[in-house]
Amino acid sequence: MRIIQKENNIIYKDVVVIGNGPSGIAMSLLLSGKIPYLTVNNHPDEMLAARLKNIKSSCLLTQDLEYLSQGLEGRSQNPVSLLMDALLHPYADLGYEFEPLLEFRKNGKEIDHVVLGRGPPGGSWHRIDPDVLTLSLGSWMALPGIPFPSCTVNEKRAFARDVAAYYEKYVTQMELTAYFKTNTLVGSLVSTVDEPNIQSAVSEGSFRDMAERVKSPIEPVNENNDTPCFLANALNCLLSRNNRKNRLCRRSKNTYQESSFKLKVNKSEPIIIPKYERKRSRSCCGYQYDLYQISQSLDSFANSVPSYNQLNSYSNDEQAARWIIKTTDTDTGNIQTYSCKYVVLACGANDSPNRLEMFKNKSDPECLVHDLRSLEAKLDESLKVADALDPVLVVGAGLSAADAVMAVRQRNVPVVHIFRGKSAEFTKQLPENMYPEYHKVHQMMNDGGSTYPHYKAYPEHSLSEFDAESKTVKLISGRGEEVKLNISFAAILIGSKPNLSFLPSSWKLGIYKDKDIEAKTNPLNINPFTHEVIGREGLFALGPLTGDNFVRFLTGGAVAVCSELYKRMNLI
Template sequence: MRDFNGCAHTTMSSDTIYKEVVVVGNGPSGLGLSYMLAGNWPYYNNVAHPDEMLTARLHSSRHTRSLIHQDLKFLSQGLEGRSNNPVSVLMDCLTHPGADAGLDTPQLLKWRPHADKAVDHIVLGKGPPGGAWQAMDGNVLTISLNSWMELPGLEFRRWEARNGSPVTSTRRVPVASVAAYYRDYVKLMRLSKYFRSGVVVTSVRPIGGLASHPGEKIDSEADTATCHCHCHCHLSARWAVEGYDTVTNTPFLYVCRSVVLATGSTDLHNFLNVPGELSHPSWVFHDLADFEKALTELVKETPGIKEGYRTVDPVCIVGAGLSAADAVLSSRFHSLPIIHIFRRAEVSPERTLPENMYPEYHKVHQMMRSGGEGYPEYSAFPQHKVVDISAGDGKKVTTVSPSGLQVVHQVSLMAVLIGSRPDLSFLPPEFQDGQALAVDPEKTLDCRSNPISVDPWSHSVNGAPVGLYAMGPLGGDNFVRFLLGGALAIASDIYSERKELSPPHCV
């Protein structure tokens, strides 16, 4: 047993670590929140915003105070943007003013350090800081512009210049550059002490147990030992987070007042759930990078494809999203014939992708709309479903049309790219891998169509015990430019609670 935090009346097991906040996930969501919890606060810089009403609200509030302590509901009213979370729209308006109108305008925030306000926290991640960005194909260009990928305190273009790259205007950049930016961000912003990489979280649970059902909140202060002096010690903890180090296999246990779910949306691939889908991993892929590697090997094994004197069976691509579009583009680059299967009847480019900036995706959507007419070696099958995958006398994919007609296609490779979902199996079983916390608990948790239900002003999880938050894709924000809204909402709520609890006076 050891004395903890100078609190004479409390002791805790030597293998238990107390933190005020534990963040599960070290992608850009976790990075942005850590920056704020480290005491770096945003302030309005008094420059007028294109939205005159927002400017008026900013000036009518106590704009000399940080946004951390402002009325976020008041500031967010009437704003419109490409996020369903109002604080995310507010922060986007302040960090990327006029972005949707094509403007590249300096942000209207300045960030000030308050080292004395730092919250003791830890950010846990399986890999290096940056999360899923570290596992993506580094050669692919980002969907978002470079300035939309940056986090507070470190302009992306200045970081590029620091690393020997020319400072350019706003543009899309390779994923590898973004991944390196996020790795460097933790070091350059002096956040390393708050990060623990190479760990897997196996359990996140409220101390004292759950309520009888997810919609009923528990009084965690009453259900756990109470620290009457409100010191920041383990007696004030409401949550326990367990896991292990992937290198040493050493287990760990954190107890904390608050847990932030920031794991992103790419942990698990979605499946068709048809016969044979998982029986042929050598030619049926659910990951774009693996599929692209297989394409390269196929071309190597079949010389003459690009020259046109050798043919192969087509590759089959299932899906209508951006990953499927990337698979189509990669297959065409290698001059391979393509069978493209998708459920949609009407295909239109995502509203967030202007044609002048994303011509390649608009080209794929044009191919999909035309059914492949006018595009040699490309065949589109809208409103078709895959019903069977087999490999007897060849690799075969069976599809069914809207009229019920079944067709067997002989293929070389297959890519099933129909989205991904988060892995929240570490939550208590009552939360059903997060589904019980979704906006519609009767449907599968989906970061785009059915994210976790959060309070719009604090991002606390609705229907969960006190102290659980969700942000980023889990909370419905699927683009980096909107992540700071969730970070601000959570940091504001945590600092507000801190203020309500008198400063620690351990006896």
């Protein structure tokens, strides 16, 4: 059944948060009015303790975050993230479990906002294999206010399914449900400053249709040879029924009382709008119109084109909306447009798997997958009808590839593992006593598989040919040696990127302008103390997009953004 798309009226919000994972949840917590207050200023770090004793107010949003975060070091490149981590998890990297030095109270101003996400609150945690264990300790997966439940594996790490359930319950228990809009796909984000792009972002389909209908400019014709702003007048007269003020068109020096207008459509016979009598409603150029006749003649046109003036009418008088976000409900197909002053990008970094060059711009064959969950589903389905399978090809040398190797071997299916380096380096910062499974895979990769059943490693090899019909692949080594193999499935697990397809392609927002945005190698270029994207006023980001890849650092980015919003909105 084909879903008919219907576009609703524009909804204004002060802030729109794109992404409903832990980053978006943390942001919503602060925007709802639950803000951090210092309860203790005696920190184990003497230098930080000295700075905390000098502050006058216990509300962290009112502080000089740049001053407080001086000299802090850790696993984040963002100073406010390090500051919040030091206050929420003092000396956590040294193995200590001190009590937090702050608490979140419902003392702040509620900022009108909406959090947009494709699935339930928790983001990509709902799409991860539920049996995968977190890298972080379970206690570090918690957001402010509700501790993470005790873990079942050595009381240290948590299963992904427990993490997903925790975030979904967190939104309910912290009374944030009203702010979350699920099953929502963001199609476009455009700044109203870029006026030529507003139309395509707000009503792309409508403007395409209009372009086909109206090939030449609409030219008003009147007895005095005046050329008033007819298009703006027509739209603004329609809008004036709701008492919305026009801010765009300049007032004409001339006044005109009575005329007949001709609209040139597709250079064919003009459509005649009859003369009309004077009415109280007056246009931006001083012209008076019969609103009923205007609305009858331009009904379809006006309904399909939200004017810039209409968008601004949803914002406060002192500051117009800067951003237009167009979304689609993935269940119904309905299109919803939001206008807002501020946008927060919190969409994570795992939406788009990296692809080998030979698979780019192509649909994946049935035997090829890019995520662990899909691989396991295909294996389980195949093993129901076959006792044995050809080897599974795993490409990659990271943690995701290691998870795939373990999942395949647990099903007694052979694994062919290829990677470009001599070995993996993912165990350098993972203690063996806490991550024994990854150290086991690391040993297998170093050994090559000679002493491990159902495993064969091909270090310093790459995939040169892939035949989906015969399910054969050809590998090539750095020295040019070739190996041809039969496989049952292939899992290409070479990392992922954030899905920022809703941003204009001309925007180069990364630290390195010539590269795609990646959480580890090229995060968004932001102001480190406000998390505002450099060169895009009113656009903020936090979480993996800014290099914060661990949940324990996400609250810092939210605090940086909320502190700046409080100042700009005069809420402090």
